Amino acid sequence: MPRDNEQTGEFTPKILAFCCNWCTYAGADLAGLNRMNYPADVKVLRVPCSGRVNPQYVLKALQSGCDGVLVCGCHPGDCHYSTGNYYAKRRMMIFKRMVEFAGLSPERFQIRWISGSEAGKFRDTVVEVSEQIRALGPMENDAPSRAAIDAVAGTVASPEADEELFAAAKEAI
Amino acid sequence: MADVQDTIRERAAALLSSGEVSAVIGWGAGRFDDVRFPLVVKRAEDAGKLVFDASCVQMTAKRLLEHTGEGKVALVARGCESRAVNRFIADHQLTRDQVYVIGVPCPGMVDPATGETLKRCAECQVRNPVVHDELVGDPVPEPKPYRFAEVDRVEAMSREERRAFFDEMYGKCIRCYACRNACPCCTCRECFVEQDKVGWQGKAFNVNEARYYGMIRAFHTGDRCIECGECERACPMGLPLMVIMHQQVRDIDKLFGPYEGGGLTDSGPDPLRTYKTDDIEEFM
Ligand code: SF4
Ligand code: SF4
Ligand code: SF4
Numbered sequence: 001m002p003r004d005n006e007q008t009g010e011f012t013p014k015i016l017a018f019c020c021n022w023c024t025y026a027g028a029d030l031a032g033l034n035r036m037n038y039p040a041d042v043k044v045l046r047v048p049c050s051g052r053v054n055p056q057y058v059l060k061a062l063q064s065g066c067d068g069v070l071v072c073g074c075h076p077g078d079c080h081y082s083t084g085n086y087y088a089k090r091r092m093m094i095f096k097r098m099v100e101f102a103g104l105s106p107e108r109f110q111i112r113w114i115s116g117s118e119a120g121k122f123r124d125t126v127v128e129v130s131e132q133i134r135a136l137g138p139m140e141n142d143a144p145s146r147a148a149i150d151a152v153a154g155t156v157a158s159p160e161a162d163e164e165l166f167a168a169a170k171e172a173i
Numbered sequence: 174m175a176d177v178q179d180t181i182r183e184r185a186a187a188l189l190s191s192g193e194v195s196a197v198i199g200w201g202a203g204r205f206d207d208v209r210f211p212l213v214v215k216r217a218e219d220a221g222k223l224v225f226d227a228s229c230v231q232m233t234a235k236r237l238l239e240h241t242g243e244g245k246v247a248l249v250a251r252g253c254e255s256r257a258v259n260r261f262i263a264d265h266q267l268t269r270d271q272v273y274v275i276g277v278p279c280p281g282m283v284d285p286a287t288g289e290t291l292k293r294c295a296e297c298q299v300r301n302p303v304v305h306d307e308l309v310g311d312p313v314p315e316p317k318p319y320r321f322a323e324v325d326r327v328e329a330m331s332r333e334e335r336r337a338f339f340d341e342m343y344g345k346c347i348r349c350y351a352c353r354n355a356c357p358c359c360t361c362r363e364c365f366v367e368q369d370k371v372g373w374q375g376k377a378f379n380v381n382e383a384r385y386y387g388m389i390r391a392f393h394t395g396d397r398c399i400e401c402g403e404c405e406r407a408c409p410m411g412l413p414l415m416v417i418m419h420q421q422v423r424d425i426d427k428l429f430g431p432y433e434g435g436g437l438t439d440s441g442p443d444p445l446r447t448y449k450t451d452d453i454e455e456f457m
Contacts, residue, residue: 055389055392056365056373056385056389056392059384059385059388059389060373060385063381063384063385076450076452076454077450083448086448086449086450086452087445087446087448089448089452089454089456090429090444090445090447090448090452091445092456093424093428093455094392094395094396094421094424094425094428094445095392097420097421097424098388098391098392098395098417098420098421098424099388100332101327101328101335101417101420102335102336102339102384102388102417103332103333103335103336103337103338103339103340104336105332110456111456112456112457113456113457142336143336143340144333144334144336144337144340145333147333148331148333148334148336148337149337149340149341151330151334151337152330152334152337152338152341153337153341155338156338156341156342156345156412156413
């Protein structure tokens with residue numbers, strides 16, 4: 001998928017931002033009202049609450065062409081539904097560690113609390129995340145180098161896994 | 174273990190003939206000397222078919238759910254099966270009065286392929302049943318071995334190497350879902366991989382879809398995992414599935430207080446199904 005800016009030839013990332021309806025979305029709205037400038041790399045997706053963001057959406061987005069995902073909600077204690085973001089926080093803490101353990105660049109998945117009055121923080125966050133992802137390049141850059149593949153080759157599956165059987169199975173499918 | 178086996182047979186026969194239970198779930202002989210299969214015994218005269226020795230590698234608890242609604246069912250339970258019983262109760266799959274637990278302290282099983290201690294037994298934290306109606310045999314010592322060696326090894330790698338490690342792992346997954354079917358936490362009536370109309374899990378056979386399945390399943394079970402290691406043992410491709418379970422368990426333990434693995438009690442809430450207002454904050 002060519003994602004280079006046609007005029008400048010520069011890579012423009014696709015970043016998906018889950019924004020909760022009550023805080024971050026309002027913050028983004030306020031940023032617009034105040035005519036703040038920020039890169040158009042971020043696509044805002046409004047959700048009722050950060051607790052609504054099933055962690056599988058994050059992985060799905062990263063596998064479906066997004067170069068980064070931002071999950072934003074109200075500050076803990078300020079949730080419109082009282083507790084949604086507390087649950088989100090625990091889930092995202094564990095899920096973030098898990099995907100990073102599995103080799104995702106940490107910058108590609110970030111979580112921030114932005115309130116309805118923090119238009120400036122919304123702008124700064126978007127600018128910051130966008131710069132980080134521009135530096136990383138497209139999602140495909142996360143793929144391991146030949147040296148890394150060779151370094152772990154053969155240390156993954158136990159020897160009982162029959163390579164030939166596996167190759168034949170893969171061919172048959 | 175011969176007397177333990179005899180006692181299990183005796184007790185199974187007694188429970189079945191008195192009508193207290195409608196079935197006894199344990200292990201039976203397989204085609205070879207070192208192969209055992211989960212066995213459901215329904216008649217007292219068949220109780221002699223039950224086997225208990227170092228080749229009983231399967232964690233049989235999931236068979237319980239196939240026999241709910243048939244009255245009380247007895248389960249021959251070691252540490253892992255007993256924790257699975259607690260897991261089922263906490264997940265509302267079972268009530269305590271539906272199951273009669275014949276507890277057996279476990280000395281650890283032997284992997285027929287290598288002749289060494291089975292990997293899931295070598296990492297086992299709870300060998301004595303945590304819940305039982307009667308105990309067959311004497312309690313065994315709990316060595317509580319270190320179980321995060323593989324997590325340490327992977328964590329020490331660079332990001333690219335970790336990505337390569339998981340690429341290779343998920344690249345080998347044939348998406349047979351044996352890991353899910355074996356897991357005592359995976360009791361959903363409709364699993365996300367079968368929600369065809371919703372379509373989260375794609376049908377294509379490639380590493381990304383396998384990664385999606387593997388990681389999402391791991392996350393669904395991460396905070397409830399009883400660390401029985403049965404998913405890894407059941408995997409026909411021999412993939413090191415426990416590495417991502419243990420990694421989550423360790424993080425949950427570090428961040429949200431002591432987590433000795435699910436199933437030690439039969440009540441919730443599980444760490445990711447609750448919160449504290451003073452949880453540490455890292456997303457400002
Ligand atoms: S995910 Fe945990 S509970 Fe489920 S089979 Fe694997 S080790 Fe056992
Ligand atoms: S993988 Fe998830 S949805 Fe499927 S059975 Fe397990 S817990 Fe349920
Ligand atoms: S048991 Fe192994 S091969 Fe089968 S779906 Fe699970 S990880 Fe993949």
